[in-house]
Amino acid sequence: MAESPPIPAPAAPPARTGAPTHAPHGRPLALQLLAAAEALGQVMAGRGLDRALDRVADAERPGVQALAYEALRRWGAARWMLGRLAERRPAPALGHLLTTALALSQPGSGAPLFAPHTVVDQAVEAARRLGGAAAARFANAVLRRAQREADHWAAELAADVTARTNLPPWWWSRLVADWGLPTAEAIAAAGRQRPPMVLRVNRRRSSVDAVIRQLAAEGVEAIALGAEAVHLPKPAPVQRLAGFAEGWWSVQDLAAQAAAPLLLDATGERPAVPAGARVLDACAAPGGKTAHLLERQDLTLTAIDRDPQRVTRIQDTLRRLGLTARVACADAGTPADWWDGQPFDAILLDAPCTASGVVRRHPDIPWLRREADVGALAREQDRLLAALWPLLAPGGRLLFVTCSVFRDEGSRRIDSFLQRCPDARPLPGAPPPGHRLPVRDNDPGAPPAGDGFFYALVEKN
Numbered sequence: 001m002a003e004s005p006p007i008p009a010p011a012a013p014p015a016r017t018g019a020p021t022h023a024p025h026g027r028p029l030a031l032q033l034l035a036a037a038e039a040l041g042q043v044m045a046g047r048g049l050d051r052a053l054d055r056v057a058d059a060e061r062p063g064v065q066a067l068a069y070e071a072l073r074r075w076g077a078a079r080w081m082l083g084r085l086a087e088r089r090p091a092p093a094l095g096h097l098l099t100t101a102l103a104l105s106q107p108g109s110g111a112p113l114f115a116p117h118t119v120v121d122q123a124v125e126a127a128r129r130l131g132g133a134a135a136a137r138f139a140n141a142v143l144r145r146a147q148r149e150a151d152h153w154a155a156e157l158a159a160d161v162t163a164r165t166n167l168p169p170w171w172w173s174r175l176v177a178d179w180g181l182p183t184a185e186a187i188a189a190a191g192r193q194r195p196p197m198v199l200r201v202n203r204r205r206s207s208v209d210a211v212i213r214q215l216a217a218e219g220v221e222a223i224a225l226g227a228e229a230v231h232l233p234k235p236a237p238v239q240r241l242a243g244f245a246e247g248w249w250s251v252q253d254l255a256a257q258a259a260a261p262l263l264l265d266a267t268g269e270r271p272a273v274p275a276g277a278r279v280l281d282a283c284a285a286p287g288g289k290t291a292h293l294l295e296r297q298d299l300t301l302t303a304i305d306r307d308p309q310r311v312t313r314i315q316d317t318l319r320r321l322g323l324t325a326r327v328a329c330a331d332a333g334t335p336a337d338w339w340d341g342q343p344f345d346a347i348l349l350d351a352p353c354t355a356s357g358v359v360r361r362h363p364d365i366p367w368l369r370r371e372a373d374v375g376a377l378a379r380e381q382d383r384l385l386a387a388l389w390p391l392l393a394p395g396g397r398l399l400f401v402t403c404s405v406f407r408d409e410g411s412r413r414i415d416s417f418l419q420r421c422p423d424a425r426p427l428p429g430a431p432p433p434g435h436r437l438p439v440r441d442n443d444p445g446a447p448p449a450g451d452g453f454f455y456a457l458v459e460k461n
């Protein structure tokens with residue numbers, strides 16, 4: 001996988017405060033567990049979770065998706081437990097079902113989606129449908145033993161890196177080498193949590209106060225986070241909320257919302273990027289940051305993405321929000337194919353990366369990535385930086401962004417870029433290049449932690 005996923009959250013799982021004992025959406029939970037386990041088996045074989053869920057009928061998808069996302073947040077521990085508790089190795093389909101059920105019936109970081117005993121009962125029923133009475137007996141033995149003996153295994157489980165962190169060993173070693181043990185533990189813990197739902201208000205069509213009032217009228221709690229962002233403590237399905245279709249707001253994490261002001265605003269002695277400026281968004285799909293740039297300023301903006309399907313999503317985003325840009329499907333690294341030769345005043349390069357900073361939103365990522373991906377993506381980031389730098393006018397600025405917490409996809413990229421390009425330097429007065437980690441401030445009143453990002457704002461002499 002050579003690209004990072006879109007930043008907006010996938011359809012939020014149904015918000016649940018208690019632990020219900022029956023499936024929503026009318027389908028027996030046993031069938032939803034089977035569908036989730038089937039999709040997770042595909043993830044373990046290398047397919048992205050959203051694609052794996054494509055086979056699930058639309059009406060069932062929200063429920064199955066919620067189970068699959070939640071199970072992945074405890075998959076490492078569940079897989080470890082299955083290895084310990086099963087007397088023999090089950091067939092793959094039954095193994096995925098049992099791992100799913102173990103993950104959903106053990107304590108996690110949020111309120112359980114279903115009561116543990118319900119998950120166990122329904123998983124036994126699902127095993128019966130899969131492999132008859134023998135499979136049901138096997139499932140019953142494993143799952144009930146896990147319920148009885150979880151405390152007994154806790155210390156041994158904690159000694160296994162993947163069971164404890166829910167990350168592959170190479171990923172964990174990289175976090176520890178980059179950040180030290182306590183911060184690495186905090187980053188890994190953040191990846192096991194459900195993500196906050198944050199909206200970005202389209203200042204051309206609405207305001208934070210108006211959006212909060214409108215949501216309150218529908219019984220949805222919303223809290224202002226500054227002048228443009230709103231936090232929904234209980235995530236809700238996007239399409240059903242007031243104002244989405246009208247383009248009043250978009251879903252965008254707080255850390256991702258930092259890009260547009262960083263690129264456009266006045267910094268130190270440098271004025272803001274003026275109206276009419278020529279701006280390039282080089283890796284733009286699905287258009288979250290493109291739209292934010294255009295919401296803040298009247299720009300002559302070119303949005304490029306290499307993926308044709310994702311390019312249509314940029315156009316959908318702009319249409320919904322009432323914004324315009326020149327949109328092209330192209331490799332940003334070969335400007336000869338798409339550049340008209342007129343220098344840009346500002347460039348946003350939101351580069352493809354491992355997406356190691358957004359694991360809580362895309363919990364399939366650690367199970368899909370390989371260590372070699374980090375080097376390959378770092379080389380692609382270097383290629384894009386080198387190809388786009390000549391397109392920037394003297395005095396112009398470039399914002400390099402990745403949603404990664406690996407230094408190889410952040411500080412090390414920009415350090416080597418600055419060494420290679422004597423006409424580049426960090427923009428004076430701007431926040432210095434740096435990683436933003438997905439770790440919450442200890443202050444209980446602090447806003448929810450943003451996703452993990454790297455930002456570097458450089459200017460051309």
Ligand SMILES: C[S@@+](CC[C@H](N)C(=O)[O-])C[C@H]1O[C@@H](n2cnc3c(N)ncnc32)[C@H](O)[C@@H]1O
Pocket residue numbers: 003004005006007282283284285286287288289290304305306307310330331332333350351352353403
């Ligand atoms: C992190 S996502 C961009 C998210 C987007 N900026 C937003 O805020 O909605 C990275 C994007 O880069 C695109 N991409 C990857 N390699 C590319 C290339 N060589 N040229 C143009 N786009 C590329 C991917 O298709 C993907 O859509």
